Amino acid sequence: MKKYIFFIITALISCNINAQIPFLKERDFLKLEDWSFVKGKFNGAEALNFDTSTWSKVKIPHTYSMDAIENIGYYRGEAWYKTSLQLSETIKNDRIFIRFEGVGHDTQVYVNGVSVGKHVGGYSAFCFEITDAINKNGENTIAVNVTNEPNYKRIPTNDKLFNFYGGIYRPVQIFSTPKCAIDPTYFASSGVFVETKLVEEKRAQVEVRTHISNTSDSNNIDLKYTLVDSNNEVVFSDEVKQVLNSKNQVVSKVINIENPILWNARKNPSQYTLKIQLENNNQVDIVEQKFGIRTYNFDNDKGFVLNGEPYRLFGVCRHQEWKQFGPALENKQHEKDMDLIDEIGASALRLAHYQQSDKMYEIADEKGILVWAEIPFVHDYTGREGGNAKEQLKELILQNYNHPSIFVWGLWNEVRAWKDPNEFPVGLTKELNKIAHNLDKTRLTTSASDRGITSNMGSITDLQAWNKYFGWYSGDYSDMGKWIDESHKIQPTIKIGISEYGVGANIAHQDRSKLEKPKGNIFPEQIQTEYHETTWKILKERPFVWGTFIWNMFDFSVASWNRGGVRNLNHKGLVTFDREIKKDAFYFYKANWSKEPVLYIAERRNNKRTEDVVNVKVFTNLKGITLKVNGKKIASKKLTSDYKTIVFNNVKLLKGKNTLTVLSNKKHNSLLDEVIWFVE
Numbered sequence: 001m002k003k004y005i006f007f008i009i010t011a012l013i014s015c016n017i018n019a020q021i022p023f024l025k026e027r028d029f030l031k032l033e034d035w036s037f038v039k040g041k042f043n044g045a046e047a048l049n050f051d052t053s054t055w056s057k058v059k060i061p062h063t064y065s066m067d068a069i070e071n072i073g074y075y076r077g078e079a080w081y082k083t084s085l086q087l088s089e090t091i092k093n094d095r096i097f098i099r100f101e102g103v104g105h106d107t108q109v110y111v112n113g114v115s116v117g118k119h120v121g122g123y124s125a126f127c128f129e130i131t132d133a134i135n136k137n138g139e140n141t142i143a144v145n146v147t148n149e150p151n152y153k154r155i156p157t158n159d160k161l162f163n164f165y166g167g168i169y170r171p172v173q174i175f176s177t178p179k180c181a182i183d184p185t186y187f188a189s190s191g192v193f194v195e196t197k198l199v200e201e202k203r204a205q206v207e208v209r210t211h212i213s214n215t216s217d218s219n220n221i222d223l224k225y226t227l228v229d230s231n232n233e234v235v236f237s238d239e240v241k242q243v244l245n246s247k248n249q250v251v252s253k254v255i256n257i258e259n260p261i262l263w264n265a266r267k268n269p270s271q272y273t274l275k276i277q278l279e280n281n282n283q284v285d286i287v288e289q290k291f292g293i294r295t296y297n298f299d300n301d302k303g304f305v306l307n308g309e310p311y312r313l314f315g316v317c318r319h320q321e322w323k324q325f326g327p328a329l330e331n332k333q334h335e336k337d338m339d340l341i342d343e344i345g346a347s348a349l350r351l352a353h354y355q356q357s358d359k360m361y362e363i364a365d366e367k368g369i370l371v372w373a374e375i376p377f378v379h380d381y382t383g384r385e386g387g388n389a390k391e392q393l394k395e396l397i398l399q400n401y402n403h404p405s406i407f408v409w410g411l412w413n414e415v416r417a418w419k420d421p422n423e424f425p426v427g428l429t430k431e432l433n434k435i436a437h438n439l440d441k442t443r444l445t446t447s448a449s450d451r452g453i454t455s456n457m458g459s460i461t462d463l464q465a466w467n468k469y470f471g472w473y474s475g476d477y478s479d480m481g482k483w484i485d486e487s488h489k490i491q492p493t494i495k496i497g498i499s500e501y502g503v504g505a506n507i508a509h510q511d512r513s514k515l516e517k518p519k520g521n522i523f524p525e526q527i528q529t530e531y532h533e534t535t536w537k538i539l540k541e542r543p544f545v546w547g548t549f550i551w552n553m554f555d556f557s558v559a560s561w562n563r564g565g566v567r568n569l570n571h572k573g574l575v576t577f578d579r580e581i582k583k584d585a586f587y588f589y590k591a592n593w594s595k596e597p598v599l600y601i602a603e604r605r606n607n608k609r610t611e612d613v614v615n616v617k618v619f620t621n622l623k624g625i626t627l628k629v630n631g632k633k634i635a636s637k638k639l640t641s642d643y644k645t646i647v648f649n650n651v652k653l654l655k656g657k658n659t660l661t662v663l664s665n666k667k668h669n670s671l672l673d674e675v676i677w678f679v680e
Contacts, residue, residue: 374410
């Protein structure tokens with residue numbers, strides 16, 4: 001077996017032994033992290049002799065749009081990246097590829113001054129073969145031209161809901177394969193697709209489709225399949241010899257699995273690992289893919305049903321950006337976000353409004369969190385973006401096909417085809433729905449509406465969900481329950497989901513009397529907490545609602561906004577933009593959703609009081625707790641609320657500093673939370 005090795009010649013290249021994407025695990029690759037960068041339009045910058053001496057040095061992941069967070073308005077235009085490398089003698093006869101996991105938003109890639117490909121779309125991966133363009137005997141220059149300016153032929157067509165961050169903000173790899181390989185250029189996917197065909201108690205059946213690309217002079221291949229379970233026990237192995245009929249061919253294999261272990265969300269997120277080894281002309285290409293076996297359906301009365309049992313989907317939404325980094329996140333930031341989503345106890349996650357890092361789906365698989373994955377077809381439309389919407393949907397599905405956590409493909413969010421049923425988005429949605437089912441027969445489609453129970457865009461996708469903000473933009477909190485019940489009664493066959501609900505909260509604002517909703521300058525944190533306390537009760541009591549998703553898990557930037565006392569920020573998150581502070585509402589949900597012990601005094605940041613008699617609200621899932629003030633026991637109470645809240649009424653405070661402490665009643669399993677409040 002021949003080993004493929006890149007020699008690192010230039011300091012602009014670094015190698016990471018851990019693949020960013022699983023199917024590069026068995027392939028030798030380089031992670032291209034060090035680049036030269038310039039913002040602006042420079043004609044001919046792809047040329048080898050173009051002077052880059054004044055360009056900045058940057059590391060990937062990188063964005064040039066941090067001004068979208070820091071100021072009102074931001075740069076929307078072109079930028080250039082360049083880097084260099086040399087290849088070793090051992091791979092002169094091999095195929096060379098370059099893969100970008102995400103670039104915002106339109107990208108042209110050059111190798112040694114020659115264009116090797118163009119990609120339109122800021123959230124999906126793309127992969128080009130560069131074998132013919134690469135110089136195997138000397139230095140190579142890779143140039144990338146990118147722009148984040150609005151494009152009426154690309155989704156989304158504008159940035160009214162979230163920023164268009166420019167730059168190479170996800171990892172880039174160069175890698176090699178033998179001449180006969182499992183195709184990495186098929187929509188930048190792994191080239192391996194595992195479809196569950198049958199699930200029974202004692203047997204499951206999956207079909208494995210392997211896309212093969214062959215440029216060798218031999219059509220004879222040997223495919224070896226090895227399947228192991230989550231305990232690393234081999235449950236299937238086979239070897240198939242075959243003659244290829246064409247340069248690009250799909251080879252199918254049916255695998256029967258005895259006594260299958262189901263992927264059962266948080267209860268048991270068990271996965272299988274499939275290793276496919278392709279041999280041709282004594283050269284080997286290997287791809288590994290994880291997958292899970294599960295069944296699910298949606299019931300008009302029971303909601304979501306997983307593996308034959310009702311399973312409540314209580315979830316959050318997530319945008320892919322941090323205050324400190326924008327979208328240019330490393331694995332540790334994605335892991336931090338997923339740890340917080342796991343900590344709160346969410347059973348579902350809506351990755352809004354676009355394809356996100358492969359790492360997010362991978363962690364969701366491992367933690368057992370169900371995922372709604374979607375394309376950025378949002379709000380306004382031009383009638384010219386249909387081709388790109390279809391392409392981005394294909395990329396989303398094929399690049400993430402094997403993730404067991406993904407249960408629905410989202411086709412649009414609040415697309416405003418309000419006038420008549422013949423508007424452009426209606427026809428496009430029907431086409432997108434057809435594409436989704438042709439590519440993936442195992443999952444349903446969904447969409448997020450801000451209209452009524454029926455609309456021009458409604459009832460096209462298999463499922464429908466609604467973005468509802470009762471009590472924030474209009475009406476009262478209680479209207480959520482009224483709307484759901486009336487809609488369910490009027491349209492009992494329509495399965496209802498709540499794709500977004502929430503209100504803004506600035507942790508610096510603690511005077512509820514000064515609320516200026518929904519677009520003013522004061523968003524008191526207590527208002528957000530009260531909203532979620534009321535709305536969660538409504539949603540919990542309606543099991544026929546197939547899924548609910550809080551908007552949003554984290555604060556995020558919208559460059560045109562000036563609300564809640566902080567410019568460029570949507571404050572509806574349960575966690576602050578920098579990930580430093582979990583708001584009170586976070587702990588309310590953690591107490592209700594998580595199995596981990598929770599003990600948290602609410603309104604802790606409202607620490608300057610004008611009254612010396614207060615109510616002390618505690619979010620907890622413990623059976624009983626005790627309150628002390630300034631070291632003196634005030635009372636002990638048992639948990640009787642179904643909503644994990646204990647309130648100590650009419651607690652007397654002293655003038656000046658007061659230390660409030662709550663403790664669990666069980667000494668052998670003691671927990672403690674403490675706050676300091678001042679009475680002026």
